[in-house]
Amino acid sequence: MSDSPTREVEPKPSKSQLKRDARAMFDLGRELVALDQATLNRLPMDSRLREAVETARNIKSRIAHKRQLQRIAGVLRGMDATPLQDALEAKKNEARQLTVRHHRVEAWRDRLLAEGDAALRVLLNENHAADAQALRTLVRNAQREAEQGKPPASARKLFKVLRDMDESHPLPLG
Secondary structure, three states: OOOOOOOOOOOOOOHHHHHHHHHHHHHHHHHHHHOOHHHHHHOOOOHHHHHHHHHHHHOOOHHHHHHHHHHHHHHHHOOOOHHHHHHHHHHHHHHHHHHHHHHHHHHHHHHHHHHOHHHHHHHHHHOOOOOHHHHHHHHHHHHHHHHHOOOOHHHHHHHHHHHHHHHHOOOOOO
C-alpha cells in the first residue's frame, strides 16, 4: 500500500469528440465571417480573431477562403469561445423575438380586417391607451380598399399603428 495521494486522471476526449469540437469551431468561424460589420464590431473578440475574420472576408479564392476559415477555427480552439457563442445566440434570440412580434402584429391586423368591430373591442379592452376612433377609421378604410381592389395603404398604416402599440404595450395573443 502506498501513502501517496491518488490523482484522478481526466480521460482524454475521444477522437470523434475532438473532430466534433473542431467542426463546431469551423462553423462558428464561418458564421462570424458571414456577419455584417456592425454586428461583428459589437461581438467580444480579441484582436487576433478579429484580424483573421477580416482577412477571410476579403479573400476571393475558394480554397484560400477555406484555409483562412481553418485558421479562424484554430484561433477559436485556442481560446474560450463561450462568450462569443453566447453573444451570437443572444443576437439570434433577438431576431426570433422580432419575428414573433411581427407575426403577432400581422395576425391582429388580419383579424381586425376580417372581424371588424368585434376584434377591435377585444383589442381595446386589452389596450386602453389605444385611439379607438383612429383604429376604427383605419380598419374601415382598409376593408373598403380591399373590396375595391385598391392598394392596401390603410392596411399598411394600420400595421404601423399596431406595431407602435405593440412596442409600448405588447398586443394580446390570439
